Amino acid sequence: MRFVREPVVILNTLSAVLGLIVSLGFTGLTAVQAGVTVALVSAILGGIAAAMTRPIAPQAFTAIVAAGATAVAAFGYEVSQETVGAVNTLVLAGLTLLTRAQVTPSKDPAPTGPTAV
Template sequence: MKPSLFGREPALIIGAIGAALTVLASLNVPGIDAGAAAAITAFAAACIIAFTTRPVAPALFTAVIAAGVALVAEYGMNVPDGVTGALSAAVLAGFALFGIRPQVTPTSDPMPLR
């Protein structure tokens, strides 16, 4: 039996890591504005979730929505950088917990319970 990435819950763990990185990316990133940094980080996290779970569609939907929220917050709503990161992170974490997790399973066999 081959363990999956990060054990039994790759969607939740990667979503939490991605949400934290999204907030960090939106704060004082040199060379790129906060909305773009948050969008790229959220999109990358959701794509990694799609790579480690099946079916792929819920994670890709989350990638588009999380990146879109960051871009709309940065360019459409003109809110502070911290708010942009917080919004994008909240969407990524919320979708990972309530949208992706109930619908997907790890691509490899889960680790046995001990």
């Protein structure tokens, strides 16, 4: 199962995609509501990814920075929903690439390749 092997990549990608959908206005939310939603989604899915990896710290850092950057963009500056989504996606993409090499799944998944007899 690929999800067990790559929880960081899958959950952070899902977070970025959901953030982009919200930020592009497909949900009918205001800019503030979109910012809160994107920050919460990033924090929750990042927390789940952190719980599924060892060590926890790199992915927890990613979740905190992504949610924080989104919140700063949404509340610290007068920016559009699209900008909030772009900030969230950029931060998640960059940190996911850095985090992926530093963590492993917390459960040892079954091998996917052929095994020696």
